[in-house]
């Protein structure tokens with residue numbers, strides 16, 4: 097896991113050694129909101145160590161969507177409620193066995209047993225006493241994908257969208273839902289100082305690789321897919337086999 101980066105005041109991002117999976121800590125110096133903590137046991141311990149070192153108490157957990165790498169937890173994070181959107185929570189409940197099985201190669205039984213324990217939040221704002229976090233729900237990539245918008249610092253925690261390393265992964269909910277999901281996120285992307293994807297690096301508004309550049313890249317890929325191409329996307333150059341397979345699945349379903 098990489099050293100934590102303070103991407104904005106009160107927003108810490110750590111990156112796993114597997115698939116550049118990001119974990120985000122939103123805090124006010126005392127209370128913490130833990131978003132998608134991931135992935136390996138030592139990395140989850142590292143997040144717990146960071147929370148201890150910074151004297152942060154986890155008040156709430158948030159899972160952006162019901163994929164196994166976004167539903168993890170560690171006993172040292174404590175008993176805080178863990179929430180997801182209603183569709184994501186229902187999916188996690190329905191697929192709990194598959195989620196925990198997918199984690200079997202990487203996590204011990206004690207941590208697998210904590211995976212997927214999320215309750216539904218049917219609301220537009222997270223119920224906690226720290227910085228305001230608005231829920232932006234759509235069905236691109238996964239049902240009830242819940243991005244978080246932090247208006248005070250203009251940070252968008254995008255979940256598995258808008259990555260500089262992964263093309264749009266549309267297989268589960270379809271290309272049309274993905275396009276609608278991107279458009280749901282677009283006004284927040286336009287205002288974002290920082291965009292944190294679920295896999296990849298944070299994008300900053302004053303960099304060339306900005307939140308808007310990420311949005312443009314995904315729109316270009318999806319437009320090319322509709323036109324029957326898309327292979328030219330730079331993210332597919334030297335890509336791992338699983339990502340090439342995702343592109344082929346996208347192309348086959350258009």
Ligand SMILES: [Zn+2]
Pocket residue numbers: 161163237238256
């Ligand atoms: Zn995902």
